Amino acid sequence: MSQPTDKRRRTFLAGAAGATVATVAPGMVLQSIATAKPRDTAVTDKARYGMLIDTTKCADGCNDCVTACEKENGLDLLSKPEGASDEQWDMQRPRWIRTVGLRNNLTGRVTRLPMMCQHCEKPPCVDVCPTGASFQRADGLALVDRHTCIGCRYCMMACPYNARSFIHESIEIKSTAVPRGKGCVESCTLCVHRLDQGGTTTACQDACPHNAIVFGDLNDPNSEVSKAMAKQPTVQIRDDLNLNTGVRYTDV
Amino acid sequence: MKKIHYREWGIEGPRYWGLLAVLAAIIAVAGFATLHMEHEGHWVTGMNNQIVWGTPHVFAIFLIIAASGALNVASIASVFGQQMYKPLARLSALMAITLLVGGLLVLVLDLGQPSRLIVAMTTYNFKSIFAWNIYLYVGFIAIVVVYLFTMMERKANKYTHGVGIFAFVWRLALTTGTGSIFGFLVARQGYDAAIMAPMFIIMSFAYGMALYLLVLMFTFNTDERPLGDHVLRKLKNLLGVFVAAIFYFTLVYHLTNLYGTENHAYEAFILREGGVYTWTFWLGWVLLGMIVPMGILFHPGLGMQRGAITIAALLVVFGGLAALYVIVIGGQAFPLNMFPSHTIIESAYYDGVDGMARAYSPSLPEVLLGIGGVALALMVTFIGVRILKFLPVSLADEVADPHHAS
Amino acid sequence: MRVKLSLLLTICLGLPLGPGSVHASEEGVEGTAKADKLDACVAPTPFMRRNHFELILHQRDVTVHQGIRKTDNSLSGCVDCHVRKDAAGNHVAIDAPGEFCAACHEYTGATLDCFTCHATTPAGN
Numbered sequence: 001m002s003q004p005t006d007k008r009r010r011t012f013l014a015g016a017a018g019a020t021v022a023t024v025a026p027g028m029v030l031q032s033i034a035t036a037k038p039r040d041t042a043v044t045d046k047a048r049y050g051m052l053i054d055t056t057k058c059a060d061g062c063n064d065c066v067t068a069c070e071k072e073n074g075l076d077l078l079s080k081p082e083g084a085s086d087e088q089w090d091m092q093r094p095r096w097i098r099t100v101g102l103r104n105n106l107t108g109r110v111t112r113l114p115m116m117c118q119h120c121e122k123p124p125c126v127d128v129c130p131t132g133a134s135f136q137r138a139d140g141l142a143l144v145d146r147h148t149c150i151g152c153r154y155c156m157m158a159c160p161y162n163a164r165s166f167i168h169e170s171i172e173i174k175s176t177a178v179p180r181g182k183g184c185v186e187s188c189t190l191c192v193h194r195l196d197q198g199g200t201t202t203a204c205q206d207a208c209p210h211n212a213i214v215f216g217d218l219n220d221p222n223s224e225v226s227k228a229m230a231k232q233p234t235v236q237i238r239d240d241l242n243l244n245t246g247v248r249y250t251d252v
Numbered sequence: 253m254k255k256i257h258y259r260e261w262g263i264e265g266p267r268y269w270g271l272l273a274v275l276a277a278i279i280a281v282a283g284f285a286t287l288h289m290e291h292e293g294h295w296v297t298g299m300n301n302q303i304v305w306g307t308p309h310v311f312a313i314f315l316i317i318a319a320s321g322a323l324n325v326a327s328i329a330s331v332f333g334q335q336m337y338k339p340l341a342r343l344s345a346l347m348a349i350t351l352l353v354g355g356l357l358v359l360v361l362d363l364g365q366p367s368r369l370i371v372a373m374t375t376y377n378f379k380s381i382f383a384w385n386i387y388l389y390v391g392f393i394a395i396v397v398v399y400l401f402t403m404m405e406r407k408a409n410k411y412t413h414g415v416g417i418f419a420f421v422w423r424l425a426l427t428t429g430t431g432s433i434f435g436f437l438v439a440r441q442g443y444d445a446a447i448m449a450p451m452f453i454i455m456s457f458a459y460g461m462a463l464y465l466l467v468l469m470f471t472f473n474t475d476e477r478p479l480g481d482h483v484l485r486k487l488k489n490l491l492g493v494f495v496a497a498i499f500y501f502t503l504v505y506h507l508t509n510l511y512g513t514e515n516h517a518y519e520a521f522i523l524r525e526g527g528v529y530t531w532t533f534w535l536g537w538v539l540l541g542m543i544v545p546m547g548i549l550f551h552p553g554l555g556m557q558r559g560a561i562t563i564a565a566l567l568v569v570f571g572g573l574a575a576l577y578v579i580v581i582g583g584q585a586f587p588l589n590m591f592p593s594h595t596i597i598e599s600a601y602y603d604g605v606d607g608m609a610r611a612y613s614p615s616l617p618e619v620l621l622g623i624g625g626v627a628l629a630l631m632v633t634f635i636g637v638r639i640l641k642f643l644p645v646s647l648a649d650e651v652a653d654p655h656h657a658s
Numbered sequence: 659m660r661v662k663l664s665l666l667l668t669i670c671l672g673l674p675l676g677p678g679s680v681h682a683s684e685e686g687v688e689g690t691a692k693a694d695k696l697d698a699c700v701a702p703t704p705f706m707r708r709n710h711f712e713l714i715l716h717q718r719d720v721t722v723h724q725g726i727r728k729t730d731n732s733l734s735g736c737v738d739c740h741v742r743k744d745a746a747g748n749h750v751a752i753d754a755p756g757e758f759c760a761a762c763h764e765y766t767g768a769t770l771d772c773f774t775c776h777a778t779t780p781a782g783n
Contacts, residue, residue, distance in 0.1 A: 039727040040726055040727075040728045042724035042726055043724055043725040066600070081292070081293070081295045091301060091602065091610075092295050092300045095301070095600065095601050098599060098600040099599075101597045101598035102591050102595065102597060103595045105593050105595055106593065112598075115590075115601070124437075126377075127379050128379075128381070128382060129380055130380045130382035130383040131371050131372055131376070131377060132375055132377040137724075137725065138724075143722070147718060148368070148371050148375060149364070149365065150363050150365045150366075150369070150371055151363045151368075152364070153305060154380070154433075156301070157304060157439070158436075159439055160439035161588070162590070162602075162603060164301075165301050166294065167364070168293050168300070169292070169293040169294075170292075171774070171775060174773075174776060174777040174778065175777060176737075176776075176781070179777065180775060181775030182293045183294070183363070184364055195725070196721075196727045197727060237590055238589075
């Protein structure tokens with residue numbers, strides 16, 4: 001009897017969610033459904049953010065997620081330092097997301113997918129950071145507090161995904177939303193600045209013309225990402241390390 | 253046994269100041285190189301987002317493990333009670349401090365934000381072996397200073413044994429910690445091995461002893477102090493045994509890796525196909541760093557010639573730098589194994605397309621910074637022996653070893 | 659030094675120095691910051707003068723670690739309100755010589771480290 005009511009209520013609230021937290025009755029806040037968080041409250045561990053990437057949809061030659069990420073996070077504001085070679089700059093410039101193509105050694109089947117910080121539940125970068133600048137937020141994001149990062153790069157040594165970048169040069173043009181500075185390490189934040197302002201999508205997801213990327217709350221069984229994950233087999237890259245990544249893939 | 257007398261290093265003024273001036277000039281050049289790196293950012297180095305630790309780390313880690321190894325001679329004297337080593341102990345403890353300071357300085361000056369060192373000293377993440385190492389290094393310096401005091405102050409001599417044991421245990425922890433920096437990295441094929449920690453300990457024995465021998469022979473020679481064959485034979489034999497032990501660990505490390513199929517690609521990279529890393533491994537680490545010095549040190553004739561011993565010790569130092577180059581940089585150059593049984597066919601971020609290694613070529617500022625650390629360690633050592641009584645007046649056989657039949 | 663001092667007085671005390679202050683186009687024009695039209699900052703001016711950094715520092719930590727992005731004490735909020743425009747109507751970097759942050763920091767010799775990473779104008783440099 002209560003089941004259908006709940007369901008109806010959820011559907012109703014899901015429509016209202018997205019903009020802000022829905023208050024049903026005084027003191028009763030339904031945060032599990034509303035993924036958006038008001039900007040003046042602290043994040044909690046009720047939500048854990050993650051992504052599902054459907055590699056079957058990731059099309060050859062498409063680079064839209066990378067371009068969108070670089071624009072969103074101000075990576076396109078950086079330029080090659082005067083005197084550096086193109087080759088050197090390519091190895092030293094920061095990249096938060098990149099596309100990778102792989103071929104199965106036995107079958108020859110080719111897969112294409114975007115790689116970025118996998119937002120592990122037990123991130124090796126956080127384990128090794130001497131100052132605690134690499135940290136994990138309550139909602140599962142693996143981030144760098146660049147105010148306490150000393151630039152030792154041990155996290156980059158520890159990351160199994162080649163996901164982190166070190167800022168090798170002075171920053172001339174600064175971004176308000178995503179500040180960065182010389183001598184610190186950074187990586188994909190799952191567009192945390194959007195999330196904190198009530199956003200529910202990431203730049204790469206919005207940009208993907210093939211809908212290969214689904215972002216959302218992994219703890220909420222009704223979120224789009226949870227539903228998508230329930231429907232099909234998914235894998236985490238390097239599952240032998242048992243890091244319980246927040247970013248999952250299909251068909252790898 | 254005769255009473256041992258110590259005296260300050262007495263080489264003539266012009267020679268001493270000339271030596272210091274040369275070292276100071278090297279340090280100054282290294283200082284400018286560092287300022288350049290800090291001002292411009294790390295783009296002026298060969299390091300990049302794949303090879304994140306470069307030449308400075310090779311020098312820094314070499315100096316740090318050599319520091320704990322340099323303490324060996326003192327440990328043999330005060331922990332294991334070998335009388336012959338007692339006069340050698342003070343220099344050994346001094347070098348343990350100076351080498352560590354040199355190494356740490358290189359490490360710190362390579363940070364992206366060296367000015368935030370205070371952050372590293374005040375906020376800790378205790379799960380990080382790096383954070384533990386900060387304590388281990390600073391603690392090591394403090395303990396060895398106390399150890400030196402107990403050796404040099406007659407009234408405190410009775411504590412030497414106890415403090416010596418403590419210092420010995422601490423130095424083992426220190427090198428274990430340094431080795432674990434690599435051993436704990438599950439992400440990388442070449443590092444994730446428990447054998448890293450004991451291998452670093454044995455490396456520290458050899459590299460520390462080699463540097464110690466070189467400084468001992470240099471300071472005694474220039475000051476015309478007698479250094480007996482017997483003492484030298486003992487020390488060079490120890491060095492030979494330590495190098496043989498590295499040989500054993502190197503063999504075991506690679507053999508165990510070769511047993512597991514998952515490590516075959518990494519082993520092929522280091523041993524066969526890795527270009528500069530393969531060459532550095534076989535020529536630097538194995539041939540010049542282990543086989544040739546062992547051949548010299550254990551050779552009945554050559555092994556007793558001072559020139560040959562000097563060359564052997566220099567080769568061990570060179571081999572040590574080569575070994576760390578292979579471990580630190582070769583280990584990073586091998587691409588991450590993200591997709592087992594797949595071949596990467598395209599990547600915009602150097603994920604090892606077709607197993608291709610990541611590129612790195614050391615830049616001048618990095619090399620200068622590393623050399624600057626060595627120069628600083630030497631300079632502080634020479635100043636130390638000049639102003640305080642670190643060196644025994646004589647290490648002639650009849651002084652150093654009462655049982656020696658002259 | 660006298661210029662600096664007068665700027666300091668202008669900015670910190672809100673004392674208008676009359677129409678005499680004509681600047682080159684790169685410099686901010688008096689009265690063009692949002693803050694110029696307000697009586698006080700998020701707290702009384704004497705408090706802000708002494709304690710602005712504690713507020714920013716606290717906000718920094720809760721923003722980075724807890725995702726709280728209220729603009730009251732945030733650095734981008736400071737920049738947004740205190741930045742001035744030049745004669746052409748473009749924002750002038752808040753850490754440029756003589757501008758809001760730089761004026762006092764230069765005068766007191768306190769280091770100003772925020773803007774090696776953070777944007778100096780509301781639009782992001």
